[in-house]
Amino acid sequence: MNFDVSNLYSATAEIFVAIMVLAIMLATAFARSIARGLAYSFVQITLIVAAFITYFTLDAGNDFAFHNMFVHDQPGGILKMMVYLSMMVALIYGRGYLADRKLDRPEYYLLSLLSTLGMMVMITANHLLVLYIGLEMMSLSLYALVAFDRDAVRSTEAGMKYFVLGALASGLLLYGMSMIYGATGGSLELPAVKEAVLGAKNGNMTMVLLFGIVFLVAGISFKLGVAPFHMWVPDVYQGSPTAVTLILSSAPKLAAFALAMRLLVGALPDLAGQWQSMLLFVAAASIVLGNFAALAQHNIKRMLAYSGISHMGFMLLGLLSGGGTGYSSAMFYVIAYALMTLAAFGMVVLLSREGFEAENIGDFKGLNRRSPWFALLMLFVMFSMAGIPFFVGFFAKFSVLQAVIHAGHLWIAVLAVIMSLIGAFYYLRVVKFMYFDEPVNNTPLKASGELLVMLSLNGMAIALLGLMPGALLKWCAEAMKVAFTVSG
Amino acid sequence: MTTDIPPFLSLAIWIPILGGLLVLATGPDTNARMARVAALLAAILGFAVTIPLYIHFDPNIAAIQPHLEENRIWIEHFNVNYHLGIDGISLWFVLLNSFITVIVVIAGWESIQTRVAQYMAAFLIMSGLMNGIFSALDGVLFYVFFEASLIPLYLIIGIWGGPNRVYAAFKFFLFTLAGSLLLLLALIYLHDKTGSFEILEWHKTVLPMGVQILMFFAFLVAFGVKVPMWPVHTWLPDAHVEAPTGGSVVLAAIALKLGAYGFVRFALPIVPNACQEFTWLVVGLSLVAVVYIGFVVLVQTDMKKLVAYSSVSHMGFVTLGFFLHNQLGIEGALVQMISHGFVSGAMFLCIGVLYDRVHSRQIADYGGVVNTMPKFAAFFMLFAMANAGLPATSGFVGEFTVILAAMQKSFLITFLAATTLILGAAYTLWMYKRVVFGAVGNEKVAGLTDINQREFFFLALLAVCVLAMGLYPFPFTDVMHASVNHLLEHVNGKMLLLPPL
Numbered sequence: 007m008n009f010d011v012s013n014l015y016s017a018t019a020e021i022f023v024a025i026m027v028l029a030i031m032l033a034t035a036f037a038r039s040i041a042r043g044l045a046y047s048f049v050q051i052t053l054i055v056a057a058f059i060t061y062f063t064l065d066a067g068n069d070f071a072f073h074n075m076f077v078h079d080q081p082g083g084i085l086k087m088m089v090y091l092s093m094m095v096a097l098i099y100g101r102g103y104l105a106d107r108k109l110d111r112p113e114y115y116l117l118s119l120l121s122t123l124g125m126m127v128m129i130t131a132n133h134l135l136v137l138y139i140g141l142e143m144m145s146l147s148l149y150a151l152v153a154f155d156r157d158a159v160r161s162t163e164a165g166m167k168y169f170v171l172g173a174l175a176s177g178l179l180l181y182g183m184s185m186i187y188g189a190t191g192g193s194l195e196l197p198a199v200k201e202a203v204l205g206a207k208n209g210n211m212t213m214v215l216l217f218g219i220v221f222l223v224a225g226i227s228f229k230l231g232v233a234p235f236h237m238w239v240p241d242v243y244q245g246s247p248t249a250v251t252l253i254l255s256s257a258p259k260l261a262a263f264a265l266a267m268r269l270l271v272g273a274l275p276d277l278a279g280q281w282q283s284m285l286l287f288v289a290a291a292s293i294v295l296g297n298f299a300a301l302a303q304h305n306i307k308r309m310l311a312y313s314g315i316s317h318m319g320f321m322l323l324g325l326l327s328g329g330g331t332g333y334s335s336a337m338f339y340v341i342a343y344a345l346m347t348l349a350a351f352g353m354v355v356l357l358s359r360e361g362f363e364a365e366n367i368g369d370f371k372g373l374n375r376r377s378p379w380f381a382l383l384m385l386f387v388m389f390s391m392a393g394i395p396f397f398v399g400f401f402a403k404f405s406v407l408q409a410v411i412h413a414g415h416l417w418i419a420v421l422a423v424i425m426s427l428i429g430a431f432y433y434l435r436v437v438k439f440m441y442f443d444e445p446v447n448n449t450p451l452k453a454s455g456e457l458l459v460m461l462s463l464n465g466m467a468i469a470l471l472g473l474m475p476g477a478l479l480k481w482c483a484e485a486m487k488v489a490f491t492v493s494g
Numbered sequence: 495m496t497t498d499i500p501p502f503l504s505l506a507i508w509i510p511i512l513g514g515l516l517v518l519a520t521g522p523d524t525n526a527r528m529a530r531v532a533a534l535l536a537a538i539l540g541f542a543v544t545i546p547l548y549i550h551f552d553p554n555i556a557a558i559q560p561h562l563e564e565n566r567i568w569i570e571h572f573n574v575n576y577h578l579g580i581d582g583i584s585l586w587f588v589l590l591n592s593f594i595t596v597i598v599v600i601a602g603w604e605s606i607q608t609r610v611a612q613y614m615a616a617f618l619i620m621s622g623l624m625n626g627i628f629s630a631l632d633g634v635l636f637y638v639f640f641e642a643s644l645i646p647l648y649l650i651i652g653i654w655g656g657p658n659r660v661y662a663a664f665k666f667f668l669f670t671l672a673g674s675l676l677l678l679l680a681l682i683y684l685h686d687k688t689g690s691f692e693i694l695e696w697h698k699t700v701l702p703m704g705v706q707i708l709m710f711f712a713f714l715v716a717f718g719v720k721v722p723m724w725p726v727h728t729w730l731p732d733a734h735v736e737a738p739t740g741g742s743v744v745l746a747a748i749a750l751k752l753g754a755y756g757f758v759r760f761a762l763p764i765v766p767n768a769c770q771e772f773t774w775l776v777v778g779l780s781l782v783a784v785v786y787i788g789f790v791v792l793v794q795t796d797m798k799k800l801v802a803y804s805s806v807s808h809m810g811f812v813t814l815g816f817f818l819h820n821q822l823g824i825e826g827a828l829v830q831m832i833s834h835g836f837v838s839g840a841m842f843l844c845i846g847v848l849y850d851r852v853h854s855r856q857i858a859d860y861g862g863v864v865n866t867m868p869k870f871a872a873f874f875m876l877f878a879m880a881n882a883g884l885p886a887t888s889g890f891v892g893e894f895t896v897i898l899a900a901m902q903k904s905f906l907i908t909f910l911a912a913t914t915l916i917l918g919a920a921y922t923l924w925m926y927k928r929v930v931f932g933a934v935g936n937e938k939v940a941g942l943t944d945i946n947q948r949e950f951f952f953l954a955l956l957a958v959c960v961l962a963m964g965l966y967p968f969p970f971t972d973v974m975h976a977s978v979n980h981l982l983e984h985v986n987g988k989m990l991l992l993p994p995l
Contacts, residue, residue: 396642416679
């Protein structure tokens with residue numbers, strides 16, 4: 007095994023982030039007095055620099071590195087940049103909230119960066135074990151983040167729940183991978199798995215493979231938080247400090263999408279018929295359950311959790327429709343969702359103050375009276391989530407529906423739109439509270455400058471991408487086309 | 495398409511929308527006066543740019559007016575274009591919409607005192623979106639405007655509406671959304687079959703009967719809810735009763751036209767065979783709306799509800815006209831739509847004038863208004879007559895033409911449709927009598943003051959329109975002839991192309 011330095015080129019961003027994690031850890035240990043600000047600003051700088059590195063090392067084709075364990079391709083690059091962006095935004099939103107609650111310890115920012123690194127590894131993995139390592143790095147950091155408010159019962163309980171169920175899911179995933187490994191004659195690299203599956207399509211082998219896929223799909227479903235593996239989502243979202251919920255609901259979804267993309271689309275395209283039918287059930291169940299359960303919620307974090315379940319189900323509809331349109335629509339959807347959920351939880355953070363958690367949807371009452379600008383932004387987010395034009399959520403929904411109809415699943419499309427009608431109700435309810443009701447408390451909203459600017463940018467992005475979604479859509483489509491050489 | 499004419503259609507869409515955003519920026523009610531003035535300017539400017547559309551309109555061109563057309567790529571990935579254009583069918587709706595917006599801004603001048611900027615902005619933005627609906631020639635563009643226009647109206651009903659406004663706003667939004675989501679599926683499905691989102695391209699495509707039937711029902715639900723047709727009309731009375739006056743005016747004058755317009759733009763030319771096949775269904779539902787709802791109107795005690803139900807009945811006439819499949823019918827229906835835009839708008843404004851003073855919409859709370867408000871009574875009389883379809887008012891032209899057209903088809907349909915002349919006169923004039931005539935009903939009526947200059951102005955403006963259209967409908971029908979004729983020729987020609995099953 008000889009090592010080629012050019013390998014490092016493809017992994018520059020990962021290596022940089024890894025070094026920075028260690029450096030920041032050391033720096034904060036030695037400079038206790040300024041550790042907080044130091045950790046925060048260095049993590050943000052790291053994310054920005056990583057974004058530049060990823061952008062400028064992005065080539066048109068696929069680079070493989072470290073003996074094919076690592077792939078550097080277009081969809082990976084886009085997803086990584088979205089992960090950095092989500093993380094940056096989530097950290098900006100969460101900062102004031104954490105400071106109010108004395109939770110803004112340097113460890114918080116370090117763990118966030120470490121989970122970012124895990125996501126990056128997941129996104130670029132071309133090998134079952136590397137994928138798993140990335141997943142664990144992300145998950146373990148997130149477990150710790152969920153339980154970060156260690157004196158609060160709810161936070162620790164959520165952390166425990168998330169950890170137990172998450173470990174189980176990781177186990178399922180690993181078990182599935184071991185079956186794939188066995189059935190394909192010892193292949194761990196994703197392209198090798200693909201070759202082996204293509205080469206051997208005889209009875210016994212397929213049976214083991216099929217079992218493997220079942221476990222893979224279960225593991226992926228857990229990480230995406232879709233039914234019937236969704237149980238943890240509402241509890242963990244509700245229990246975590248809102249700043250952590252912000253992180254949980256955005257970037258890891260992008261990474262989980264990458265997991266599905268690498269494993270199912272990248273390695274097992276020849277068994278698409280099998281995993282598509284499994285995902286069909288998962289997607290339909292999530293859309294139905296997520297929307298109906300969200301109707302009954304009074305807690306905004308739980309409502310957004312259930313709405314997230316249905317959104318991920320919707321995204322899976324795109325993925326399972328296959329073909330270029332299907333995969334790129336799923337990718338567009340998950341990016342759009344990350345933007346929307348960030349803004350939504352950003353609003354929740356905004357309404358929370360020192361000693362007060364904005365947990366109930368009722369806390370949005372009369373927001374239009376208290377601050378018309380923030381009410382307008384939340385209006386954008388809610389209508390976007392409901393899939394009403396001119397907001398990005400509409401085009402996400404549109405692209406998925408188009409892929410679904412193109413794949414011939416007309417009835418699934420009908421189900422999906424009926425469910426989005428039901429979904430519209432609870433988004434409209436939030437708008438109703440903001441605009442039609444009188445405020446319960448009239449304390450003026452105090453938003454720090456960075457929160458105000460970032461939330462405004464986020465809201466505007468949702469509206470602008472709804473007016474001009476063309477560039478992002480095209481980018482997703484071309485990336486998917488190059489990476490997976492799919493037609494259509 | 496390379497001419498020197500400015501893109502008037504784009505201007506008609508984006509001037510009100512951008513104007514609305516500017517008005518929104520004036521902020522709190524301390525700047526209310528600025529918001530009102532800015533809104534009025536934006537509305538007038540928005541209307542001004544639609545006038546050249548009429549001037550440049552060439553009635554000899556049957557299809558889309560090429561010199562007014564705009565076509566740019568919008569979203570390449572979806573094959574969606576920013577394609578705008580008008581023909582004789584859509585021209586008047588763009589004008590009507592922009593005109594009504596001016597009226598609405600003036601009408602809300604004093605009666606709206608809270609969140610003025612948001613109120614005005616909502617109407618302006620909606621006006622732009624509606625112009626977009628009437629001029630879109632791309633399926634997705636149409637849909638985007640169609641659905642986006644729900645948002646401002648939802649807010650208008652919910653924020654400035656009556657006591658039961660939340661219920662009405664939700665019902666309005668969810669009913670129409672249910673319909674339009676099916677439309678979305680239909681549009682995507684059509685794209686999948688034809689590879690294009692161009693409405694004109696779809697007009698040329700001959701679809702197999704099975705597909706046509708599916709499409710037809712998607713269109714029927716989507717546009718039927720919006721028209722609204724019986725039995726999915728129930729959201730309309732609620733929305734009308736709870737909405738503020740301006741909301742009712744826009745709802746009745748413009749929003750209801752969207753559904754009917756959808757029938758002419760989508761259903762008839764894209765799935766002609768299915769339309770022919772299910773004529774009985776649409777005609778049946780329309781007649782139920784005309785006759786049954788006509789009786790329902792009679793028993794209403796709330797003035798707004800009364801006018802709302804009468805709108806359902808009048809719109810029944812429109813759908814009936816479309817599905818008679820002849821030139822007279824379609825033209826009559828289109829004229830009826832425009833006329834209804836003026837008349838129902840005016841009726842709601844009259845009720846608004848009374849409501850602003852007495853704060854009641856119940857007929858029983860009035861009586862003898864003529865004694866204290868003679869000028870108002872005169873206007874109200876004119877509009878009531880127009881609502882009843884009296885000759886020399888605009889209401890007569892459309893109804894009479896549709897009845898004539900129905901006579902070419904069947905006596906029974908004509909007979910049932912003609913009952914509206916009796917029912918319409920009965921419910922409108924009876925209401926008018928109870929509200930306006932007789933002895934002064936109570937102290938509140940005794941203390942009424944007659945309409946002020948502002949109210950006089952917008953009522954007079956509408957009165958002129960109603961009378962002009964009744965006395966000289968030529969400018970309205972003239973632009974339609976060629977387009978409607980073209981539509982029918984196209985439909986008939988295309989119907990023959992369908993291969994037998």
